[in-house]
Amino acid sequence: MIRDLDQHDGDPPAYDVCIIGSGAAGGTVAAELVGSGLSVCVLESGVQRVTRRGDDLKKAHSRGIHVKDYSRERVLGGATTTWSGLSSPLDPADLQPRDFVEYSGWPLERAELLPLYEEAAERYRFPRLAAFTPEGFGALRAKGDLSPAWSVVEEKIFLAADDPQDFGKEVRQVYESDGADLWLDASVAELCGSGRTVTHADVRTRSGRQIALRARVFVVAAGGIENARLLLNSRDMCADGLGNERDQVGRYMMNHPKNYRGILHLARPVEELPYYFGFLSEGFAGYGGLRFPEGELARRGLMNSYVRLEPLFPWSDSEGIEALVLIAKRSKFFVDRMRKKSRTEVVELRDYAETGDDSDLQNQRRSLFGFVPLLFTILFDAPKVTRYLWSRVVSRKRPLIRRARLRNFMEMEPRPENRVTLSDEVDLLGKPLPLVLHDTTALDRRSLVELHAVLVEEFERAGVGRLETDLATAEPWPITQDASHHIGTTRMGTDPATSVVDPDLKLHGADNVHLAGASVFPTSGCANPTFTIVALSIRLARTLRQRYSESV
Template identity: 35%
Template structure:
């Protein structure tokens, strides 16, 4: 049942077996699994069925580290959450991402890929994309260059694309909204969790709305599914019993903020650029899904060079020094400057489809003309893994939002390992191109020893800074000295509080987190088991 806090009497108390806070992909996937297991669920969402500026402004915050997007633009407060502006990329983490790597401080998950394997298989069905092994076979068959490059220090990886728009938005989640054992409460922002006097369990949660309405939730279990910025914000702000915030006895809540930062790794020239663009600069449809190929360092090369599991692709881009083209500026304005209402999202998707059609219809003439005239180059596009870094963190600012919650302060930082890993990958690609007589690679200037730890290039991507992937801020570890939650997502020391989503990732790899978020949510649901 769908209910709106604004239309209810104020100061109500909702009592439920389990309360999920946040109705994005993590919250909705978990809710579906729990409903299937017989639970009654209260799903609490800060926004409504579509984008609303007044509610979205609650996410505004400050930044003091490496420049980032405005915080009120990177996670949406509405049913379906940020999946409303998701590009549909699905990929699994690699086995190495779960391992403790001696050269990567704070690396290692409490479990390996094998434990998540059955849940990945189930999550793939949610997005209607095939298993990675099937992708690899079909893509290699139609793109022989992949077989040539997938050796020595390089390995090929893939994204698969979910082509269904707004898969988790209100029109497509009727099974949840209409379920007799599910109440979905919108315009209900949780502003505080309250611990019992012994600080061992959450006794209640306070919910409020910008309209002035308020209520209380009591539950046997609470699950936070608010994302990598808002999860730590709520824990830190809930300090009436635990002075440092819930789960923050070891000062770990909010630390280890990671993204998938984007950058230009260099440019490629030579006889093989057309085959490289055909292979890596476009999507390829095989069977019922479309896919895109990428390159990363092999596990052996990562260990030898002591590098992270970053990824690169190749694409036609303007040189960094060029004035950004009108069509690129217009697309960026549509994507970043318009509110993410359903109407504007349709406009953005139409524009995106049109640009993709134009790219396909004019290939290879347009790339040839652009390169020959100097208006474009074959750029190395970096989508990097970040090393877990305790100094990269989310904290609370002195300023408060309209509901009285402290706003967020993001201090996003890089390490020398982040840059070194990109340089190692770019060097490996350059070696492979020379070996196969495909061309030469000129590394980007910022990769020099004396360059900055990271350099953002506004022309490298429609998302030039990063992928809107917020990971690590309530990281998972068996030992409470090293993580906020245990291997099951339960907050250490708090019996009935769990966290879902990418904020529990100890490391991020190169893969977009969406598929792993869904897999972990399914796994968490099974952890609760059948309702009793």
């Protein structure tokens, strides 16, 4: 049942499993526990729409890489209400120990993840693993004016469901059934207990009610920053924060810093290159990125970064076109038309705004009247908008592409000094806000610089064109945008001295607290994390079923 905690008379019942957070991790765990015989509740700090209170509660301070406001949400579905849907599985090297990365290595094998990825695809609309292979969407490589043979680099495919999964909607039927109770306006201030057992969550509502919600086991699934913050603010069982006996909570914060740098001047103009430049096909949007293969990463001692090619059209970087695409994405007629077309043919992208990472403009909150300024933006940029519409809708003629820019995505090495800690400012509940301190290291930067250097040679050798890049000498370092991927702050491992949860995602310092989400990743790879978040959440739900269902 979906209920507003503030409007509920009396206290909620005690549950077997209490899940904190309704995003991809929390929603998946809840859905997977239905039918287990366990009573389950999900606590969501927000409600079914964004509110000023939710925005106030999600505030965070950051230094180094700036954390975007819309990378975290207090609303049903969490950050999946704003993401663009891109996903890819982690690579084998991402999970293996690397002798040049001090805190690398996962306490599980990739072989254990593979069937979980398939389950995520089957139940939560992610692509099948075969879709990421040369025989899958890699086959689109042959559909284009270039089919280069690489000597040193290789390709990695990234795909997004069209439309992206919103886990507030994706698992709504679970909440509307008798399978799990969803409590809205249920902000958890701290977890309380004694010894090694958490007894209840201290929950606050908008009217100021304070409720002790009791459960046998708690799953913290509030995001990479909030997971660490909640533990640090929970001091009943450890003065430095729940599970923080070894000062590990909040450390090893990672992201996938991104930004533009580098221009590829094509040797000859091309009309069609959907695999590299972006496509819609068979219900997915995607592209092929370029990175070093695993053997080359190990030989050179590099992190697993990648670049994608973004074609530069005569109308690129037009806010008018971005505004037009945003309105079109909200139009059921246009969206249905594009989806129908993409199921029978490959639709090539004609502007970066059509898919990929949504920009600040696309993520701004808007009421119905808030769309009016977009119309003026479109009119102000009418020449470019007209040219774009003529190519996209009227003539269908493909414009010649002479240049493409590189969009760069970095893997960060896990470093204990990159961390989430508590600031001096408190939130509406009187709890300290998070302070996020993270930046790239010399190894992170060298990994991308070497990739650019090799791509200069690769593009020339393959006859693709000339890469113009100054990344090796750029000051200040330009790849600094938050990718909204907040990773590693409650990492899993077998040694409590360097990890927060064990391989079953149970907190080392408590017997009945598990964590879910990207915060448990020991390393990040270069892939968007949500596919792996859902796979691990399926695994966690299975663990909870086995551990607690027998004693119901």
